[in-house]
Every structure is written in C-alpha cells, then in structure tokens.
Amino acid sequence: MPNTSDESLDPQDWPSLRLQGHRMLDDMLDYLATLRARPVWQPIPAPLRAGFAQPLPQEGRALEEVHARFMQEVLPYAVGNAHPGFFGWVHGGGTPVGMLAEMLAAGLNANLGGRDQMPLEVERQVLHWMRELFGFPVTASGLFLTGTSMANMLALLVARFRALGPAVREQGLAGAGGARLLAYTSAGAHGCIAQALDLAGLGTAALRVIPMNDQFQIDTAALEAAIVADRAAGWQPFFVAATAGSVDVGAIDDLNAVADIARRHELWFHVDGAYGALAMLSPQLAPLLAGIERADSIAFDFHKWAQVPYDAGFILVRDGDLHRRTFDAPATYLRRDTRGMAAGSPWPCDFGPDLSRGFRALKTWFTIEVYGAARIGALIAETCALARYLAERVAEQAELELLAPVALNIVCFRHRAPDIDRFNAALVADVQESGRAAPSLTTLRGQTAIRVAVVNHRSGRQDIDALLDAVLTLGAARLAIPPQ
Ligand SMILES: *Cc1c(COP(=O)(O)O)cnc(C)c1O
Numbered sequence: 001m002p003n004t005s006d007e008s009l010d011p012q013d014w015p016s017l018r019l020q021g022h023r024m025l026d027d028m029l030d031y032l033a034t035l036r037a038r039p040v041w042q043p044i045p046a047p048l049r050a051g052f053a054q055p056l057p058q059e060g061r062a063l064e065e066v067h068a069r070f071m072q073e074v075l076p077y078a079v080g081n082a083h084p085g086f087f088g089w090v091h092g093g094g095t096p097v098g099m100l101a102e103m104l105a106a107g108l109n110a111n112l113g114g115r116d117q118m119p120l121e122v123e124r125q126v127l128h129w130m131r132e133l134f135g136f137p138v139t140a141s142g143l144f145l146t147g148t149s150m151a152n153m154l155a156l157l158v159a160r161f162r163a164l165g166p167a168v169r170e171q172g173l174a175g176a177g178g179a180r181l182l183a184y185t186s187a188g189a190h191g192c193i194a195q196a197l198d199l200a201g202l203g204t205a206a207l208r209v210i211p212m213n214d215q216f217q218i219d220t221a222a223l224e225a226a227i228v229a230d231r232a233a234g235w236q237p238f239f240v241a242a243t244a245g246s247v248d249v250g251a252i253d254d255l256n257a258v259a260d261i262a263r264r265h266e267l268w269f270h271v272d273g274a275y276g277a278l279a280m281l282s283p284q285l286a287p288l289l290a291g292i293e294r295a296d297s298i299a300f301d302f303h304k305w306a307q308v309p310y311d312a313g314f315i316l317v318r319d320g321d322l323h324r325r326t327f328d329a330p331a332t333y334l335r336r337d338t339r340g341m342a343a344g345s346p347w348p349c350d351f352g353p354d355l356s357r358g359f360r361a362l363k364t365w366f367t368i369e370v371y372g373a374a375r376i377g378a379l380i381a382e383t384c385a386l387a388r389y390l391a392e393r394v395a396e397q398a399e400l401e402l403l404a405p406v407a408l409n410i411v412c413f414r415h416r417a418p419d420i421d422r423f424n425a426a427l428v429a430d431v432q433e434s435g436r437a438a439p440s441l442t443t444l445r446g447q448t449a450i451r452v453a454v455v456n457h458r459s460g461r462q463d464i465d466a467l468l469d470a471v472l473t474l475g476a477a478r479l480a481i482p483p484q
Contacts, residue, residue: 020063027071032096039435041080048073080438084458085466088440090275090304093456098309101366105359112357114347123361130316133280135293141320143351144360147313148274149192151299154315154352156196156239158297159268161326163238173201182230183239184208186218186253188246190272215405216251224261239268244289245276248442250410252276255291271295275304276408281377302364305380307457312360324350383409383454390452390464399475403449412449415475421448430474437467
C-alpha cells in the first residue's frame with residue numbers, strides 16, 4: 001500500500017508551501033495597492049502568446065516557478081478592470097476582501113449543489129438580503145449563477161413554464177403548444193436576451209424588439225401597441241424584459257409603466273438589472289428603479305457595481321414554487337431526507353441546470369458584511385457623480401460632443417473631426433494602447449461613440465481627468481496627421 005499522504009497532492013513540506021503562499025498573497029496585495037502606477041492595458045507580445053500553446057506537461061514544476069511565470073506573463077496583460085482608469089465596459093473592479101474570501105472558498109472547496117451544509121445557509125442569507133432589498137416576499141427564490149446572461153435565460157425558462165405548464169418539460173415547445181409564444185424587449189436591451197430566446201428553443205424571431213424613446217428607454221406606447229396587435233393576430237405574448245441600466249448608455253426603462261402593461265396583458269415582467277439593479281443600495285438612486293419591486297423576476301450581477309470578484313450573477317424569482325417546478329428533477333442519488341446530509345431540501349440544484357456549483361455566495365457575503373450595504377450604495381452613487389463630472393467637462397470642450405443623456409454612470413461622446421466615425425474608432429484604440437485609460441467604442445443611432453462606463457470603486461476625478469487628457473492630446477495628434 002502506498003502511503004496515501006505521500007501520494008496526495010498536498011505538500012510534503014508544509015512550511016515551504018506556507019512561505020510561498022505568503023509571497024503569492026503579498027504579490028497580489030502589492031498589485032492591488034499600486035494599480036494606478038501601471039498601464040491600464042497593454043497589448044500581448046506575440047512571443048508571449050506563442051508560449052501558451054505548449055504540449056501537455058508530463059512533469060510538474062515548482063510552484064514558485066509557475067507563480068513567477070504568472071507574475072511576468074499573465075498578470076500584466078489582463079483586461080485591466082481592477083485599474084481605476086478602466087472605463088471600457090461595465091466591469092467591476094474587485095476588492096482585496098473579495099479576493100481573500102475567494103481564497104477561503106477555494107480552500108473549503110464546497111460544492112453548493114445541495115446537501116445539508118452551512119455554506120448553503122450563506123447563500124440563503126444573501127437571498128434573504130436580496131428579497132429585502134427588492135421588496136420581494138419570503139416565498140421568492142434566488143440563485144447564484146455565472147452572470148446575468150444565465151440569469152436572464154433562467155427567467156425566460158420560468159416564464160415559459162408558466163405559459164405552457166409542465167408539458168413543456170416533457171414534450172418540448174411544439175408538444176406543449178408553444179409555437180406562438182412571443183417575448184418583448186427594447187432595442188437597447190443586451191444581446192443575451194435574444195440569445196436566451198434562441199437557447200430556450202423559441203428562436204430569436206420570437207423576440208419583438210421595441211424602439212427606444214429619446215431617453216433610450218423602451219417606448220412603452222409602442223410596446224403596448226405591439227402586444228395588442230400580436231395578440232389580435234393570434235400570437236401569444238408571454239414575456240417582457242425591461243432593462244435597468246442599459247449597456248450602451250445606462251438608461252433605465254420606465255419600470256412601473258412596463259409593469260402596468262405586463263399586468264394588463266398577463267405577461268411575465270422580467271427586469272434585466274445586470275448592473276443597474278443594485279443602484280437600490282443607494283437611497284439617492286433607488287427612486288430611479290421605482291417599479292422593480294413589481295417584477296416577476298430580476299437578473300443582476302454582484303460582479304459589476306457591487307465589486308465582488310468574477311463571477312457572481314444572481315436571479316431572483318417572485319414565485320419560488322414556480323421557479324422550482326421549472327427545474328427540479330428526481331434522481332436517486334439526489335434523494336432527500338429529514339436527517340443526515342440529505343436534509344435541507346430544496347437545494348440550489350432544484351432551481352437551475354447546475355448541479356455542481358462553487359461557493360460564489362462567500363465572496364458576496366464577505367463583501368456585504370465587511371463593507372456594509374450603505375458604503376456599497378455610496379460608491380455606486382459616486383460613480384454616477386463621476387460620470388456627471390465627465391459629462392460637464394466634455395460639454396466644456398469645443399473638440400468634444402456628448403451623444404446621449406447621462407442617466408447613471410455611462411457617458412457617450414465623440415471627438416469632432418473629418419471622417420468622424422473612423423476618427424473616433426481609431427482614437428479609442430489610440431487611448432487604449434497608450435495604457436493611460438481604457439474607454440470603449442459603441443454605436444448610438446448610427447454614430448460612433450466613445451463610451452465611458454464608470455464602475456470601479458477605485459476611480460476618482462484624477463482618473464476622469466487623465467482619460468480626458470488622453471482623449472484630447474491623442475485626438476489632437478491624430479488630427480495633425482496629414483491626410484494620406
Ligand atoms: C453585463 C450585462 C449583461 C450580461 O451579464 P453577464 O454577467 O456579463 O452575463 C446583461 N445585461 C446587461 C444590461 C448588462 O449590463
């Protein structure tokens with residue numbers, strides 16, 4: 001018999017692992033403490049990329065060696081969303097507390113699919129907080145997922161189950177009479193809503209895309225007119241997804257108006273609040289979300305505005321029983337009991353397609369426990385204040401032009417120039433490659449826009465100033481290039 005402790009993957013020499021572990025922790029804390037001194041992003045050198053296409057290593061190497069490689073070859077070439085100058089997309093910045101909690105979760109290696117264990121109570125605690133935050137009843141269910149893309153899809157599946165009943169789980173859409181189902185969302189909705197229709201078997205053609213008003217919100221009159229016309233034509237409208245914090249401009253649909261329409265026409269009222277829903281944590285911003293408490297389901301991410309490290313998406317469903325019946329499945333090895341490890345039913349695996357699940361709840365619980373809801377709400381409000389500051393500074397510059405109203409934390413503008421769309425696309429790449437700041441590019445009503453999303457708790461006025469300075473100096477340099 002081999003000595004099992006020698007054969008395991010645990011070290012023979014714990015003290016040296018401990019030492020190396022401390023070094024790794026120090027390196028990461030140093031990284032977080034000195035972010036502003038680094039480039040936000042830098043291109044990956046070709047030889048470095050090529051070094052990551054090696055054959056499967058048969059022999060291992062020292063942890064120290066692999067860690068050194070991580071520090072030199074991986075860490076400097078990430079997207080940079082931890083950096084205060086990152087404004088490209090709605091990405092959270094992460095926190096040291098979240099990082100440490102993630103380490104604890106990995107050490108415990110809990111599988112949150114089910115069984116009677118305290119980690120599940122941590123997840124239920126977060127669910128309890130979210131019911132409270134959104135004014136949902138105690139019978140509402142919730143589940144951690146990878147992100148809002150998944151959460152939107154699960155919401156659609158619960159709505160599909162409500163529309164077609166248990167038959168859809170066995171007979172599929174055709175057998176359950178689902179061929180005429182229609183869903184609704186706005187032209188400003190995230191692409192994952194259409195993808196959810198595709199994945200749910202309804203097809204993207206079953207999504208009616210409603211135009212936006214001049215505030216980039218769903219045109220509610222057009223929404224209602226479409227539902228009425230579709231029903232008259234023999235279709236079966238069943239689902240509407242409103243957006244709270246749109247990807248392009250941060251617009252919030254009129255949630256009460258959408259809720260009224262959903263009620264009048266008996267549609268499932270879903271809110272894609274990927275990042276915007278957690279504005280509820282700010283007493284100043286919460287009124288903008290009025291009506292969210294009437295939703296049948298809400299999808300959102302802790303990894304965006306709440307700064308929990310990736311990934312930590314969440315779905316909240318008002319009718320927890322309906323949610324469970326959409327997904328639960330009998331399996332003998334998943335049998336339940338009132339005692340032993342099989343107690344504590346229902347389990348998370350009854351509420352979604354994942355069986356094995358990581359302990360995403362722990363880093364979320366730590367983040368909320370350590371920082372408190374009020375402080376997270378305050379930093380969310382601060383990112384919106386920074387966006388307004390940027391919008392004011394843009395308005396002062398003759399070279400720049402705002403392209404959308406600033407509803408929350410996203411500012412879209414452009415630099416004036418000949419061949420303006422191509423110029424701004426090139427300018428965004430110039431700024432990204434300079435490492436000084438990271439805005440992104442979008443298209444608003446056919447116009448190419450520089451998009452700045454302020455999400456990171458580390459960003460301050462100095463970072464907005466640095467971004468603006470980079471846009472103006474690199475813009476002037478680009479304007480000075482003689483036409484070819
Ligand atoms: C980010 C985002 C999504 C997608 O969420 P993931 O967590 O990336 O899957 C969906 N909708 C909106 C409005 C978003 O901002």
